[in-house]
Amino acid sequence: MDNIQVIQVTPDLPNFNILVSSVHAIAKKLALPEGTVGDVRAQWEQAGFLVAAYTEEKYRELGKKGRLYAALLPDGTPGAFSVIYRPEHPADEGDLGTKFTKEQYGDVPVVKQIATDPDHKGHGLARILNDHFADQYPDLPVFAAIVEGPRNYRSEGFHAKIGFAKVVAYAHPDGKPRGIWRRPPLTERRALPENGGTEPRNDLK
Numbered sequence: 321m322d323n324i325q326v327i328q329v330t331p332d333l334p335n336f337n338i339l340v341s342s343v344h345a346i347a348k349k350l351a352l353p354e355g356t357v358g359d360v361r362a363q364w365e366q367a368g369f370l371v372a373a374y375t376e377e378k379y380r381e382l383g384k385k386g387r388l389y390a391a392l393l394p395d396g397t398p399g400a401f402s403v404i405y406r407p408e409h410p411a412d413e414g415d416l417g418t419k420f421t422k423e424q425y426g427d428v429p430v431v432k433q434i435a436t437d438p439d440h441k442g443h444g445l446a447r448i449l450n451d452h453f454a455d456q457y458p459d460l461p462v463f464a465a466i467v468e469g470p471r472n473y474r475s476e477g478f479h480a481k482i483g484f485a486k487v488v489a490y491a492h493p494d495g496k497p498r499g500i501w502r503r504p505p506l507t508e509r510r511a512l513p514e515n516g517g518t519e520p521r522n523d524l525k
């Protein structure tokens with residue numbers, strides 16, 4: 321998709337609250353409703369989901385802390401968003417998955433959440449968000465945690481497609497184990513012949 325702009329959603333933007341509401345609306349569409357079981361749950365698992373959609377207030381708080389990013393469509397509305405801990409950001413209180421990753425792998429970018437509005441999926445928005453950070457930290461690997469209880473096959477497929485590979489499983493105390501996935505640094509991926517077949521477009525600048 322052309323003309324996609326990645327922005328950091330911060331309170332100094334005049335439309336900060338509108339952007340936060342739009343992010344929350346995307347998350348709400350993708351949250352696995354509590355208590356979903358059986359065939360309905362299986363359908364969600366195929367389609368991809370967020371472990372928990374945060375409240376609008378929580379996204380606002382993440383924006384204030386510099387953790388919230390959006391991929392804007394040409395009309396200026398978010399088509400996808402991401403919650404990212406930059407290398408210099410410690411894990412927030414209670415975020416045990418990010419804490420684990422930073423303890424194991426050092427000051428690295430950690431993608432806490434990434435989600436694309438279902439109306440705009442499959443147009444490269446999540447890749448563009450990931451590439452934004454790979455470009456900013458070309459010598460650092462990027463990490464992401466993917467829930468494994470139940471498996472989120474769509475998320476795993478997407479992450480594998482853009483070059484992530486699972487490095488370890490983390491037994492999260494919330495009872496939902498997480499796979500910790502690593503995307504090699506951009507400099508390393510560029511050096512691979514044909515980038516291992518995993519990096520078609522944006523990484524071959």
Ligand SMILES: CC(C)(COP(=O)(O)OP(=O)(O)OC[C@H]1O[C@@H](n2cnc3c(N)ncnc32)[C@H](O)[C@@H]1OP(=O)(O)O)[C@@H](O)C(=O)NCCC(=O)NCCS
Binds near residue numbers: 437442472476481482
């Ligand atoms: C996973 C998710 C973020 C992917 O977003 P997206 O914007 O549709 O993905 P993109 O269009 O950027 O896909 C990038 C590449 O991955 C591929 N891809 C996407 N989903 C895939 C899948 N399930 N299996 C294999 N490849 C996949 C695309 O075909 C594309 O390949 P290309 O560059 O060769 O054309 C989206 O499905 C989503 O929001 N899921 C729900 C929330 C979620 O599970 N988030 C992750 C956990 S926090």
